[in-house]
Amino acid sequence: MxxxxxxxxxxxxxxxxxxxxxxxxxxxxxxxxxxxxxxxxRLHQRQELNATVAARATEPPLTLDGAAALVDAVGVEGADFRTVEATGRYLSDEQVLVRNRSQNGSPGYWVLTPLADDASDHVVTVNRGWVPIELVERPDGAELYAPPDGPVTVAGYVRATEEREGLGVEDPPGDLDTLSRVDVDRYDQQVDAELDSYWIQLSLQAPEQAQRVPEAVPLPPPDDGxxxxxxxxxxxxxxxxxxxxxxxxxxxxxxxxxxxxxxxxxxxxxxxxxx
Known part of the structure; x- marks a missing residue:
């Protein structure tokens, strides 16, 4: 059939x-x-971040006392991206690097240095900026991005400590030369002074770095990505x-x-x- x-x-x-x-x-x-x-x-989060950064940029800068009081009142997230200014001295012996940080497509490190405030007893972590891997690997590299001696005035932004996410690396105990992220609690374990619970993303410093490094880390671009x-x-x-x-x-x-x-x-x- x-x-x-x-x-x-x-x-x-x-x-x-x-x-x-x-x-x-x-x-x-x-x-x-x-x-x-x-x-x-992610788009909505980016738009909210842009609105927060723009709104807080118009508010007057905080002192370290003011920043600490605001963080105590509303938490670090509520103070994130508020501008802050301070004058003090860098504790250069306590400096560390943060690994795996890129800028303009180039790999490198962030440079963290505690700043002891002259006007208070606050000691705050300052992200002084980015340095390329090649500079860190040079025998004289540390001298080129060393902080200035003596008093410095810094201006920047309050930033929240970075926490471990997912399969991120957990930094071991002890005094380390490099960290995996800007974890203020972990950094505080190897610094003699007690660090404030937030860190400052540096935008301006006087006097400036003699060698123009580290390079300031820019804020997120104000677009939707x-x-x-x-x-x-x-x-x-x-x-x-x-x-x-x-x-x-x-x-x-x-x-x-x-x-x-x-x-x-x-x-x-x-x-x-x-x-």
């Missing part, structure tokens, strides 16, 4: 391998849309996958060989030999 080649059957799609294919494609679609919504969430574009790409990929995969199933369902489980060449020969 001849087969009805005009009929369409999707029974092949119930085979175990095809079911695995359906589940895989479904997981990909869900993952793509989740990635898109995650990028939108690439998150909206990334979200759009993920949504497009997910939508296309949801459209194209059923079309592929439909095309396979219209193939006679797949429909009847008989190689198409054999079917043609059989049909040709029929009386």
């Amino acid at each position: 001849a087969h009805d080649d005009g009929a369409v059957s999707y029974r092949f799609a119930l085979r175990p391998l095809w079911i695995l294919s359906h589940l895989f494609v479904l997981a990909c679609i869900v993952g793509m849309f989740r990635a898109g919504f995650w990028q939108l969430d 690439p998150h909206l574009n990334y979200a759009g790409q993920w949504f497009i990929f997910g939508t296309l996958t949801a459209i194209v995969y059923p079309l592929l199933l439909r095309r396979r369902a219209h193939k006679p060989a797949e429909r009847h489980g008989v190689p198409e060449q054999v079917r043609d020969e059989t049909v040709g030999a029929a009386p």
Whole structure:
């Protein structure tokens, strides 16, 4: 009896391998849309950060006493990016580097140096800026980015301590020359003076560095970043996958060989030999 080649059957799609294919494609679609919504969430976070930085930049700068009082009242997050000014002396013997920090696409370190305030008993961690790896590896490199001797006046931004996230490295105990992040609590363990709970991201210093290093670490650019574009790409990929995969199933369902489980060449020969 001849087969009805005009009929369409999707029974092949119930085979175990095809079911695995359906589940895989479904997981990909869900993952793509989740990635898109995650990028939108990152966009909203970026917009909130930009608004916070812009609003706090217009407020008068804090002294270290004022910064400490604000942090005690609202927490470090509530004081993040407030401008602060201080005059004091760097404790150069307590200086450490923070690993794996890049600037303008070049790898390097951040330089952390405690500053003892002349007007109070506060000692605060100052991120004096970024230095390239090549400079740190030079025999005379430390001299080139050493802090000035004597009194200095610094201006910068209050920043919250950085905490370990996910699979991040945990710094071991002891006196270390480098840290994995600006963890003020960990840094405080190897500094003789008691550090304030936040750190300062330096923007200006007088007198300036003689060798123009370290380079000040810039604030995040006041834009939305690439998150909206990334979200759009993920949504497009997910939508296309949801459209194209059923079309592929439909095309396979219209193939006679797949429909009847008989190689198409054999079917043609059989049909040709029929009386």
